[in-house]
Amino acid sequence: MKLSLYIAKRYLFAKKSRNAINVISSVSVAGVTVGTMALIIVLSVFNGLETLVRSIFNTFDPDLKITAAVGKTFVPDTPSLRLLSKVKGVECYSECVEENALLKYGEKQYIASIKGVDDNYVRVSGIDSAMWDGEFKLRSEQGRPYAIPGIGIANNLGIRVNFVTPLMIYVPRRTGGTDLNPENAFIRKYIFPSGIYQVEQDFDSKYVFLPIDFARELLEYTDEVSSVEIKFTPGAQEAAVQKEVKKIFGKGFVVQNKFEQQEIFYKVMRSERLAIFFILTLILIIASFSIIGSLTMLIIEKERDIEILKSLGADNILIRKIFIFEGWLISIIGAFAGILLGFVVCWIQQTYGIVRLHSESLIMKAYPVVMQIKDFIIVPLTVLLIGYWAAWYPVRFLTRKYLREK
Numbered sequence: 001m002k003l004s005l006y007i008a009k010r011y012l013f014a015k016k017s018r019n020a021i022n023v024i025s026s027v028s029v030a031g032v033t034v035g036t037m038a039l040i041i042v043l044s045v046f047n048g049l050e051t052l053v054r055s056i057f058n059t060f061d062p063d064l065k066i067t068a069a070v071g072k073t074f075v076p077d078t079p080s081l082r083l084l085s086k087v088k089g090v091e092c093y094s095e096c097v098e099e100n101a102l103l104k105y106g107e108k109q110y111i112a113s114i115k116g117v118d119d120n121y122v123r124v125s126g127i128d129s130a131m132w133d134g135e136f137k138l139r140s141e142q143g144r145p146y147a148i149p150g151i152g153i154a155n156n157l158g159i160r161v162n163f164v165t166p167l168m169i170y171v172p173r174r175t176g177g178t179d180l181n182p183e184n185a186f187i188r189k190y191i192f193p194s195g196i197y198q199v200e201q202d203f204d205s206k207y208v209f210l211p212i213d214f215a216r217e218l219l220e221y222t223d224e225v226s227s228v229e230i231k232f233t234p235g236a237q238e239a240a241v242q243k244e245v246k247k248i249f250g251k252g253f254v255v256q257n258k259f260e261q262q263e264i265f266y267k268v269m270r271s272e273r274l275a276i277f278f279i280l281t282l283i284l285i286i287a288s289f290s291i292i293g294s295l296t297m298l299i300i301e302k303e304r305d306i307e308i309l310k311s312l313g314a315d316n317i318l319i320r321k322i323f324i325f326e327g328w329l330i331s332i333i334g335a336f337a338g339i340l341l342g343f344v345v346c347w348i349q350q351t352y353g354i355v356r357l358h359s360e361s362l363i364m365k366a367y368p369v370v371m372q373i374k375d376f377i378i379v380p381l382t383v384l385l386i387g388y389w390a391a392w393y394p395v396r397f398l399t400r401k402y403l404r405e406k
Helices: 002-013 019-060 078-085 151-157 212-219 238-249 263-287 289-301 303-311 316-352 375-398
Strands: 064-068 090-105 108-117 131-134 146-149 167-172 186-193 195-197 207-211 227-232 253-257
Touching: 002 316, 019 263, 019 289, 019 316, 019 375, 064 238, 078 090, 078 227, 078 238, 090 151, 090 212, 108 151, 108 212, 146 151, 146 167, 151 195, 167 207, 167 212, 186 212, 207 212, 227 238, 238 253, 263 289, 263 375, 289 303, 289 316, 289 375, 303 316, 316 375
Parallel strands: 108 207, 146 186, 146 195
Antiparallel strands: 064 227, 064 253, 090 108, 090 167, 090 227, 131 195, 146 207, 167 186
16 A cells, blocks of 8 residues: 555656646646635534524523414413423423514504513523614613614614603504404504614514513513523533423423424525535536546556556556555645635634625624534545545556456
8 A cells, every 4th residue: 555655646746748737736736725615604604504593592592492272372371381390490480471462662663572571581582682773671760661672673663772752562452343443453552662673674573572561561461471582501411401391391381492493494595505605516526527527538648657557567456556545645735725624714704704794684794614623524435435536447447458368
């Protein structure tokens, strides 16, 4: 093996009689380098985007969410909640009520979702860290309820935190008879905003947070909730906690973790990542055809060397190994250079944020990049596998005429 590798290195770096072989070999290395670098960069960008999206969802999505399997609301019984608070790994929980409503501020109107939450909601979510103006305050010291709309809703209605103009909320009545006056078909309440949050455009334009008792009055509820949202303790075992919570609430409820709450989105993200990986791998395979061309020309040029090696006692396996190693060396050099360049490009983007995001709805101003060790293992393995195939194919079929037994 040492002899075949030594000769392969001499063949790769030595000057050939035909300059075209040197050119094709250089093109082969460059193609593998660019392909490897592209894989590293694209996968790192996808990692960064997934991390960014996950941080956005984490602001709203709890670690666990309990909803009714049938219907929009349910009444959580006290024994179940008592058992829930004792589950190992559960730090706290929050009761929430959610429904669509018509908002009116001054002369402007907007349809959004009101979300009534209790005082524990700030501990369950990270919404208080995403305030654009004011603060996440559900009640004043005197007990007056406050609303916290998203910046998208605030911009559409012209809301400002000034405690002068109230926010009017209209919700259709759930009870009562038919009335000819359309105004009596709605429950109407006013509330002042205490702050405006900003996370992401879809969330910012959808939700207004209210105290849960105020929301229940609007919706004519008593003890009903839309969901019970749970926060884990640090280091909690997610699967074990989820299993225990399912056991407490039974089959009439759906208990979802963060992935299951946004299952479609995460599956789409992973499918896109996998699709891009295969597309770039296909491009890498096409680029590796230049390795086939390079080895083909080299085998033809080294016909006399093959005869000399055979006369010195070299067997067919040794001669094939020489050319396979040469093709593989091209892939190794290209893979190493591509990984190095990919790392440098990702590091520059992480440090300086050269490529910017042209969107005002996201918190980050530059494309997020997260390098993961698994990508730096999978990518070179893929490149070396393709490189071995690209070297084996021409060697296997083109050396037959030179290695026939006489």
